[in-house]
Amino acid sequence: MAAAVADRQRRIPVAHARLARAAGRALRAVGRPAGAVEVLVVDDAGIRRLNAAWRGVRRRTDVLAFPLEAPGLPSPLLGQVVVSAQAAQRQARRVGVTLATELDLLVTHGVLHLVGYDDRDPVEAALMHRRERAILADAPERLWKGLLRR
Numbered sequence: 001m002a003a004a005v006a007d008r009q010r011r012i013p014v015a016h017a018r019l020a021r022a023a024g025r026a027l028r029a030v031g032r033p034a035g036a037v038e039v040l041v042v043d044d045a046g047i048r049r050l051n052a053a054w055r056g057v058r059r060r061t062d063v064l065a066f067p068l069e070a071p072g073l074p075s076p077l078l079g080q081v082v083v084s085a086q087a088a089q090r091q092a093r094r095v096g097v098t099l100a101t102e103l104d105l106l107v108t109h110g111v112l113h114l115v116g117y118d119d120r121d122p123v124e125a126a127l128m129h130r131r132e133r134a135i136l137a138d139a140p141e142r143l144w145k146g147l148l149r150r
Contacts, residue, residue, distance in 0.1 A: 003019065003037050005020055005038075005039045006040050008041065008042050009086075014099070022104040022108060025108070027111060029134070034076060035076060037078050037110075039082075039110075040082045041083055042085070044084050047061055047064065047083075047084040047087070050064055061084070062084055063081065064082040065080070066082070067079040078115065079114045081106075081111060082110070083107065088106055089102075097142060097143050101140070104136060105132065109128075112128055
């Protein structure tokens with residue numbers, strides 16, 4: 001399987017098999033079909049703690065990615081994607097999509113980070129979001145509301 005899913009929160013039910021499929025679809029799209037990722041689902045408090053500990057940012061976020069590959073040393077395990085189920089639920093409600101669709105986007109976004117995409121620069125962010133759109137081509141247009149200007 002392309003992804004192992006661990007759920008460390010109990011507030012919001014999430015479809016683990018769908019998260020694994022989203023990770024697998026993203027891995028195939030970036031040319032890493034044999035790659036594997038771990039998807040960890042947490043609540044807002046959990047992602048806030050991780051964001052503070054690893055990035056020095058003391059606020060919650062929706063997704064974090066922790067690459068495990070060293071440059072030039074490919075590994076079957078690319079890394080870990082951590083998503084906040086609470087953030088996903090808020091964002092899904094805000095743009096009018098299902099929680100599952102929003103989680104597809106967050107997992108895809110995290111996998112892209114694992115393979116080197118970076119959204120800190122506006123130009124790179126635009127490239128990353130175009131790649132997300134291509135991977136999630138069947139997603140409703142409203143999913144992209146507010147991400148970037150076209």
